[in-house]
Amino acid sequence: MIYLDTIIQGVLxxxxxxxxxxxxxxIFGIMRLVNLAHGDLMILGAFAVLVGVDALGLPIPLAAxxxxxxxxxxxxxxxxxxxxxxxxxDILPPLLVTFGLSIILQNGMLETFSADTQRLNMGxxxxxxxxxxxxxxxxxVPLITFISAIVVILFLNWLFYxxxxxxxxxxxxxxxxxxxxxxxxxxRIFALAMxxxxxxxxxxxxxxGARATFDPLIGPSRLIFAFEAVIIGGLGSFWGTLAGGxxxxxxxxxxxxxxxxxxxxxxxxxxxxxxxxxxxxxFPRVTG
Amino acid sequence: MxxxxxxxxxxxxxxxxxxxxxxxxxxxxxxxxxxPNGAGKSSLFNLITxxxxxxxxxxxxxxxxxxxxxxxxxxxxxIGRSFQIPQPFEHMTVFENTSVAACFGRNARERDVQDDVxxxxxxxGLLPHANLPAGSLSLLERKRLEMARSLATNPQLLLLxxxxxxxxxxxxxxxxxxxxxxxxxxxTIIWIEHVTHALLAVVSRxxxxxxxxxxxxxxxxxxxxxxxxxxxxxxxx
Numbered sequence: 001m002i003y004l005d006t007i008i009q010g011v012l013x014x015x016x017x018x019x020x021x022x023x024x025x026x027i028f029g030i031m032r033l034v035n036l037a038h039g040d041l042m043i044l045g046a047f048a049v050l051v052g053v054d055a056l057g058l059p060i061p062l063a064a065x066x067x068x069x070x071x072x073x074x075x076x077x078x079x080x081x082x083x084x085x086x087x088x089x090d091i092l093p094p095l096l097v098t099f100g101l102s103i104i105l106q107n108g109m110l111e112t113f114s115a116d117t118q119r120l121n122m123g124x125x126x127x128x129x130x131x132x133x134x135x136x137x138x139x140x141v142p143l144i145t146f147i148s149a150i151v152v153i154l155f156l157n158w159l160f161y162x163x164x165x166x167x168x169x170x171x172x173x174x175x176x177x178x179x180x181x182x183x184x185x186x187x188r189i190f191a192l193a194m195x196x197x198x199x200x201x202x203x204x205x206x207x208x209g210a211r212a213t214f215d216p217l218i219g220p221s222r223l224i225f226a227f228e229a230v231i232i233g234g235l236g237s238f239w240g241t242l243a244g245g246x247x248x249x250x251x252x253x254x255x256x257x258x259x260x261x262x263x264x265x266x267x268x269x270x271x272x273x274x275x276x277x278x279x280x281x282x283f284p285r286v287t288g
Numbered sequence: 289m290x291x292x293x294x295x296x297x298x299x300x301x302x303x304x305x306x307x308x309x310x311x312x313x314x315x316x317x318x319x320x321x322x323x324p325n326g327a328g329k330s331s332l333f334n335l336i337t338x339x340x341x342x343x344x345x346x347x348x349x350x351x352x353x354x355x356x357x358x359x360x361x362x363x364x365x366x367i368g369r370s371f372q373i374p375q376p377f378e379h380m381t382v383f384e385n386t387s388v389a390a391c392f393g394r395n396a397r398e399r400d401v402q403d404d405v406x407x408x409x410x411x412x413g414l415l416p417h418a419n420l421p422a423g424s425l426s427l428l429e430r431k432r433l434e435m436a437r438s439l440a441t442n443p444q445l446l447l448l449x450x451x452x453x454x455x456x457x458x459x460x461x462x463x464x465x466x467x468x469x470x471x472x473x474x475x476t477i478i479w480i481e482h483v484t485h486a487l488l489a490v491v492s493r494x495x496x497x498x499x500x501x502x503x504x505x506x507x508x509x510x511x512x513x514x515x516x517x518x519x520x521x522x523x524x525x
Contacts (some may be wrong), residue, residue, distance in 0.1 A: 164391045164398050167380065171388045172378035181337060183392035183441060185362035 002257075005136055010253035012138070014229075014246030015146030019204035020222060021229035021241045022152055029236040030173045030193045032088060036098040039223030040105035041198060044212050045071050045205025047109060050118055057276060059121060060206075068202045075198030080191040087190070102219065109216035120209035145207040149245070152200055153238045159196075169193060210239035228271040234281030243282060247274070289351075289443055290315045290476050296335060296345030298500075306342065307500035313445070317449075318467075320478045320491035320508065322484065324520065328500035328518035329480045330372060335445045337369050338362045349445070362392045368443030370486045372450040372480075374430035378423035382414050382433055385422050393441025405440060412466060414434040428459050435466070445476045452483040464489045484512070496520075 022040050035041075048070050052063025082101075086093040117238060128140040160166035172179040172189045182184055208214060208222065233244025248267050255266025274282070291313040298306040302352065305328035313319055323329050334340035336347060338359035347355050351363055357365075377385050386408060390401035409415045412432045417425065422433060431451050438446055448467070452460050467490050470479050481487040487494070487508075494508040495516045503520065504511045511517055 152522055164388075167384055167388045168392060170380055170384075171377045174379055175375055177339070178371075178375050178377070179388075180360045181339070181363060181369060182389040182437065183360050183395070184388070 002165045004134075006253050006257050007138065007250065008138060009142070011246050012142035012146045012249070013253060014242070014249030015142070015149040016073075016207055016245070017225050017229045017248050018149040018242040018245030019145065019152065019200065020200070020226035021233075021245055022149070022156070022238060023200040023204070024226045025230045025233075025235065025238065025241045026156065026193060026200070028230070030169050031190050032091070033083065033087065033094050034091070034098070035197075036095060036223070037219075038100040038201070038218030038226060039110075039221070040102045041071070041074075041219075042201050042205045042208060042226075043109065043214055043216060043219045044074070044105060044200070044224060045202035046120065046209035047113055047118070047205075047216075048202065049206050049209060050113075053120065060120065064202070064206050067206070071198040071202040072195045073260035075201075076191045076195035078198075079194035080187060083194065084187050084190055106217050106219060110197045113216055115215055115217070116212040117215045118209065119213045120206065123209045126210070141207070141210050145222055146220060148203060148207065149242060152203065153242055156238050165189075165192070181224055225267070228267065231281055232271060232274050233275070234284035237283045240281065240283030247282075290349065291336070291478075292346075292348040293336075293346075293347040294353075296332075297341060297343045298335060298348065299330065299343060304328070305501040306335060306345075309345070309502060310501070311495070311502065313476060313478060315444075316471075316474055316476055317493065318471045318479070318491045320487040320494045321480045321497060322482070322487070322511075322517070323377075323497035327497045329497055331500070332497070333369060333449055333478075333480065334431075334454040336445075336447060336456055337367055360392075363441050364395055366442070366444035367447070368393070368438035368445070369439045369447040370431075370434035370438045370449060370451055374427075374434045376422035376425070376430060376433050376437070377401065378421065379420060380411065380519065381419050382422055382425070382436075383418040385433060386414075386436050389437040390442070391439035399484075400498075401440075402444075403455070408436050408439050411469065412439070413462070427454055431455070431463075431487070439475075443475060443496070446470065448477065448481075450480055450482060451487060452481055452486040460486050 020042065024035060027033050027035055045067055048067035049063045052058045052066050053060060083094060084099045122141055125140050129137040131137050160169060168184050168189050171182065172184060172186050172207050176186050229244035229248050230241055233240030247270065252263045252267040252268035256263035289312050292311055293311040296306045309332065321329050331340060333512040335342055338357060342355065346353060354362055354365065368442055374465060383405065386405045390396065390405050391398050394401065409418055412434055414429065414433055415431050417429060425433060435451060455463065464486055467477065479487060479491060491508055493506065494511040495502055496504040496511055498520050503516045504514050
């Protein structure tokens with residue numbers, strides 16, 4: 001029974017990691033941009049919700065929606081004004097610029113919000129759980145997190161495969177030069193993709209802040225989980241990213257079961273093993 | 289006049305791809321371009337579509353100066369192009385490839401262009417393959433998809449770059465018919481082609497280019513028979 005509990009916790013944790021990773025996967029898939037500031041943007045998303053709750057006194061759902069809108073605008077502007085200029089044949093400029101952005105974000109948040117650890121208070125939901133047979137219980141927050149991840153993936157798949165915008169995303173991802181000759185404005189498509197990724201980042205920030213404490217400097221350590229989930233799952237596949245998140249979540253909860261100090265380490269070990277056996281991940285879609 | 293090119297120049301270092309090119313194309317015309325490899329034929333297309341910027345000179349479409357206009361805006365003005373080496377969006381279906389071109393080339397919603405996309409796929413013989421990923425197509429089908437996509441942007445001026453190369457005779461005949469049909473419906477065509485018999489079956493005017501310069505133009509038979517073309521172009525074949 002204890003194993004069943006561990007499995008459930010691990011899978012649900014995977015939902016959170018998938019949310020961390022989906023924005024990263026989306027951005028890499030469309031414009032081959034590795035965003036090293038992704039983790040810090042996630043923390044920015046969490047702080048955006050916190051500001052809504054603490055400073056403006058809004059209820060969490062409303063604060064989250066506003067944070068999502070804020071992050072959408074941040075993402076669009078960031079891509080349109082800054083990151084589009086770094087894209088090209090050379091992969092180094094976007095890495096350097098997003099690395100610099102990561103440092104700026106960390107210090108900017110440190111200056112604004114201080115180094116205090118914060119937490120988003122979900123109210124009664126925080127401790128609520130659903131009881132199952134045999135004394136098993138599922139926490140409401142992890143469950144809602146997992147369901148959110150699935151909803152986000154369903155939305156992304158619908159967007160990508162059933163809408164004009166999604167086709168433009170895929171066309172640009174496939175061949176940006178040709179896409180331009182079809183009348184597609186790559187700069188705007190990239191900006192829209194980043195804006196979308198930042199909305200997912202805001203959702204991830206919300207649940208990150210609800211599940212555990214966060215502070216302005218914690219972004220990079222969360223970014224590692226996002227990278228691991230994306231790479232385990234295989235680049236470019238959203239369901240693969242969820243699977244990657246779940247595998248990482250399971251590895252961590254089982255590791256913690258053996259020895260609480262092994263939680264993070266066992267996740268990394270499983271990641272390394274998969275990287276050795278299947279360097280392209282378990283469900284790769286993007287090639288070349 | 290649909291297309292007016294005035295004194296167009298472009299160099300890559302020492303290589304001249306456009307040397308004082310001046311060219312007029314009338315509405316509804318079908319113009320052929322021949323010339324040896326590296327003569328600047330495809331570069332001329334790149335200049336017209338806006339992928340390449342000229343060092344000097346002017347390009348106008350229907351009297352509007354488009355010399356500095358970005359490539360994507362020229363698409364909605366009515367310049368369509370198919371590539372010598374087909375470059376479909378490999379991970380998308382044939383229908384999606386064509387639909388993307390139709391939506392964004394015309395600034396239209398998908399439901400408004402759907403019937404047109406089907407008609408174009410029918411016209412180019414791709415309808416049976418509509419739901420296959422473009423990456424799985426044969427060479428002929430890829431070439432047809434190139435044409436379908438450029439047609440989907442609803443061009444007034446269609447630039448075709450060596451689409452007959454590598455095809456069998458029967459395939460080539462089919463292609464000629466398709467291009468004639470397109471021209472008959474009022475679309476102006478400029479066609480670069482090494483397969484001269486295919487070209488001559490369609491075009492009413494022929495232009496020969498070498499070292500980025502127009503060396504002969506006019507009646508196709510006369511251009512083919514002219515001494516410069518015999519020397520420079522056919523001598524190399």
